[in-house]
Amino acid sequence: MNKITLKEIRFKKLKGLSNVTIKFSKPLTAIMGVNGSGKTTVIHALSCLYNPDGNGENHIFPEFFTPNTDASWSGSELEAVNEIIGTDGVPTLLPPKKYYKAFDRWAPRYQTRPKRNVYYIGIETCLPDIEKKNQTTKISYVSQCQTSNVARKTIQGAAGILNKNYTALMDNCYKGTHFPGVELSDSLKYSSLSMGSGEQRTIKILEKVTRAEKYSLILVDELDLLLHVSAFRKLVKELNRIAVEKKLQIVFTTHSLEILSMSEYIGIQYIENVTSPTGSANSFVYDRLSEELIYNMSGECNKPVKIYVEDSLAKDIVHEIVRDLQMTFLVEICKFGAIENAFTLAASFIIEQRDTRNILIVTDGDKYCTDSERMDHIEKKLCGTEDDAEDKRQAALQLIHQFSLPTSTPPEKFLHQIILETFPQDNSIYQAAQAIQGVNDSHEWISNICDRLDESQETIIREIFKYASSHELFLSYIDNIKTWLSQHQNI
Structure with a gap:
């Protein structure tokens, strides 16, 4: 069995793709773009690059690029760059393999293709x-x-x-x-x-990926098709787990912007086709989505409300408040790191004369809890003596809100206690929390629960919102942030 991996594919000309290079840097690669950008063309071309190395499928170019009245595909040309791991375990980059159609037949002959197992899952798998x-x-x-x-x-x-x-x-x-x-x-x-179409397709995808030999290439057209958001995210995580375990490459097309929240698993290759003033078509590929590209995909403008938080825990908590208020499409949440950065951030917005009406900076509430303490730090950042200096400092101070924690209580310890007070005793999260009696670092009050249950922090926080929705201390904890957000629901 060849231990072969595709590093990139270069399209000189194929259908609507012209001088385009797609790169594969992670086990999972999402091919994105608006309708007609060439996403499926990429998937179809990839399926024809190899000869089966065992039980793989044997796809050829005429299967997807069938000559017809309007298109003979003559002049099509692409090349693939592969890496192979030798018997000594050392990876070697192979010379580019060229594929083209000069006249009636594709070249080179199919038997000269590199050996690798390929499995293609098209949208027709939605039907039994x-x-x-x-x-x-x-x-x-x-x-x-x-x-x-x-x-x-x-x-x-x-x-x-x-x-x-x-x-x-x-x-x-x-x-x-x-x-x-x-x-x-x-x-x-x-x-x-x-079955529902999404259900049967998920089973078919999982079965094919699970059955595939090591180092296989799995191709899926429209991975998110007919799946709700939660199922799609879980599917991506499961595919990543299998791909890492079996050294697979999984390449799929998608229109789902949920990909943005899963960049740790997925390499993005976004295809954009642009027509110049002279009428010539050019294609560009991006490995991340800018606001403009997101707008092209979703038709939505940049989210108007910006909330800045210290860490991932605060981000997950704010996200749940936002979700509860049905403001997901209005709010962008960003991390700024150490609490001291909150004052630098606030001062910079004032110095730049930014419109701060829809900006909130959130601190955890366990440090610099009083207005006087926060003002001391702001004065170090805005230390001018001009006539409006005090107004600027007050404006910066008003940007900073905090979670309302009990005195000298880290947020993770507080949430751990909330779990013990509100969750049913037969709940697995409650049982994991009860088993934690002491920690070396305050973050471990929550991270240890995640580790014990193999659950994400996001899942734990979502369950806390479910069970603690009427708990007085918890409602007080999030009240400052929820009140501010409620005032911005109709912007």
Whole structure:
């Protein structure tokens, strides 16, 4: 088996892509862009680069780029740059492999392609195979429980992503056609004929990725198709876990801006096509999304409300307040680090004469808690003696709000106590919190819970909002921030 990895693909000319280079720096790569930008063209081209190295699929260019009245594809040209790991474990960059169509046939011959297993998952996987036969009479299929390790891992992954109590993956057979099904913990069984389209596609994706050999290339067109946001995020995290474990490359197209919150897992390649004043078309690729590109995708302008917080814990808490107030599309949350930076930030906004009506700087509430303490720090940043110096300092002070913590209590310790006071005792988060009696660092009151349960901090905070929604101390803790945000709901 070749230990081969695709580093980049260069399109000289293919369909609407011209002089475009797509790079692959992470196990997961999202190909993004508006409709017609060439996302699916990239996926289709990638599927044709290799010969199967075992059980992989054998796709060829005419399968996706079929000659027709309007397009012969003559003049198409691209090249791929691969890296291979030798028997000594040393990676070597291979010379670029060129693919082109000069006349009637694509070159070079397919048998000379590098060996690598490729699996393509198109949007047609939203339909069960049996439905593609337009069957209208009763379908009496034979159902059998799949007991393989692949089936077990597939159904476990699907259960977590879709929040379903699956216990088994079924194989259903009707007149030689196989299609999947599931069994639930209450012994209910149903096939893909009765599944939601997003559900069956998730199972198909997971099954194919789980079954794939190491170093395979997995290609998925419209990964987010028919999935709600929570399921999509969980699917991405599960695919990343499998890709890292098996040295896979997973490349997918998507329109979902949820990708922005998962950049730790995903490399972004955004394709933008621009027509010059002379009428010539140019394509550009970006590895991050600017506000302009986000607007192209969503039609939404830059979020008008800016909230600055100390760390990821505060960011997750503010995010939940924002979500509760249904202000997600209005508010951008940024981290500024150490609390001292809050005063530098506030002073800079005043010096720059920024419009600060929709800007809030939030401190944790365990340090520099009084107005006089905060003003001492602001005076060090705004130390002028001009006539309006005091007005500037007061304006900077008004930008800074804080969470309302009990005296000398770190926020993580406070939230730990809230869990013990509000969560049911049979709740796993409560049990993990109760087991933590002391810590070396205050952050560990929450991070240790995350580690014990293998849950994200975001999940823990969301559960705290669920169970502590009427707790007096917790409501007081978030009141300053929630009140300020409530006053900006109708901007």
